Amino acid sequence: MENFLIIMNVIFINTLLSSDNAVAVASLVLPLEPVYWKKAIRWGAVALVFFLVAIAAAANSVMAVPGVKVVGATLLYWIALRLLIRESREDQKVRRSFDFGRSVVTVVVSIVAVDIATSLDNVLAIISAAKGNMFDVGVGILVSIPMILWGSERIARFLERFPQLIRMGGCDPNLGRRTNIDV
Secondary structure (H helix, E strand, O other): OHHHHHHHHHHHHHHHHOHHHHHHHHHHHOOOOHHHHHHHHHHHHHHHHHHHHHHHHHHHHHOOOOOHHHHHHHHHHHHHHHHHOOOOHHHHHHHHHOOOOOOHHHHHHHHHHHHHHHHHHHHHHHHHHOOOOHHHHHHHHHHHHHHHHHHHHHHHHHHHHOOHHHHHOOOOOOOOOOOOOOO
């Protein structure tokens, strides 16, 4: 029974901490035709589960090294400060010129890259909740990631219906415009 409660805790924590990822994934699939959304999200989920379990296993073994938690906390603090400080104009130009592409494969790669980059803190939280038990971490990730990405499809449909929310959220106003798709 305790194992079940730990797994449910991992699922809850990962789902809660990854809700922002669902919005990011939704914005990534918008340029695709809606018939390709499920395909991109499904392949993104499969790849993401694999990568997050691998990252969690590596992080779990590294967490045992003395001082790693202090270094990790310092890095998270530094990242938070960087997010609070405005980007330079050059950084903004580079970010705007980066195009995620319009193919399903490119969107899947983007989904995985964005989710991995924004999930490192989630991985540390779920390892802690699972008390280092990698079976619990794996099951929790296996259940929660598809739920999160399923929610991102619903969010994408909502954003397609109300595109003004994209602009209000600070995304590129041309993000929702569809172009030719390479599948």
